[in-house]
Amino acid sequence: MRLLLDAEIQDDTVAELRALDPRLDVADVRAEQGFDMEAVEDGELEIIVGPQAPSDLGHVPKLRWLQLRSAGVDHLAADPPWRHGIVTTNARGVYAIPIAEYVTGMILRSRQPAGWARDQAAHHWPEDAALITVLRGSTALVVGYGSIGREIARQLSALGVLILAAKARPEKRADDGYRVPGTGDPDGSIPERMEGLEHLVELARNADLLIVTVPLTDDSRGLIGREVIEALPSHAWLVNISRGPLVDERVLLEALREDRLGGAVLDVFAEEPLPPDSPWWDAPNTIVTPHASGVTLRYFDRLVIENVRRYLAGEPLLNQVDPERGY
DSSP states (O other), rough: OOEOOOOOOOOHHHHHHHOOOOOOEEEEOOOTTTOOOGGOOOEEEEESSSOOSSSSSGGGOOEEEOOSSSSSSSTTTTSSSGGGTTTTOHHHHTTTHHHHHHHHHHHHTSSSTTTTHHHHHHTTOOOSOOOOOOOOEEEEEEESSSSSHHHHHHHHHHOOOOEEESSSSOOOOSSSSSSOOOOOOOOOSOSSSEEGGGGGHHHTTTEEEEEEEEEEEETTTTOOHHHHHHHHHHHOOEEEOGGGGOOOOHHHHHHHHHOOOOOOEOOOOSSSSSOOGGGGGOOOOEOOOSSSTTSSSSSSSHHHHHHHHHHHOOOOOOOBBTTTTTO
């Protein structure tokens, strides 16, 4: 059985894959310049570890499983492979730790007086130190309570932040996806309240922080719209590490410019790469990063090894995309 490897993983992991079973033929194309998935024609290819499958599945008639490097699957929405009977697994859980650390770090950074950096650059020691805004005792609303949202909640709750959560199915409190041991909130016990997405406006009224981690689907596009943004207290910060189209950027920018919102941390945008003339570069109290909050090689490798082992053993795979929900 042949596995096509078109995803960034460590060399040791490739060797480990090959050692799992003598039946497994790993075709490693990571270093092939100009590799084109659309040009693949392989009658024996059964597994792809990469961003997508060829659009013409007739070229890979034995393809049974696609393991994605990404947690999101919105890039496959036009013609999802699961519609053609191909089991698709994503990488949720892999990015929980780095993204949660990014969120925690950015929130703490936003609490620092802006003058500190200017004073250091000017070699200036001010007579009166600026007051720090303390994070402990504040309230964070985590929108989307999957692996990333749960690890964010774990880290922030350890700093004394009260957690509210909103998710599509609030009755499903447990996390059944891939999870690095000791992380996240596997039983969903951290949030003070966990509600459905229809309660976003109500929850937003009590939030000092609104953190967007929900997957992008047709239903969630524009989820953080005018009603939600205007319900936030004027000192609140909005953090988006999921997908740009989840947030009404025009309304958010308007609120920031009119000083009706404390600030924003944005790692994702509706248009990426962000154009040089985008107003977001100079938006007030806004931290912009280039969709980089989850970039790491540390955890994806373990998921690949475990899922390939399960596939070879005929066991259920971790992180299977639900065709009905689209993630």
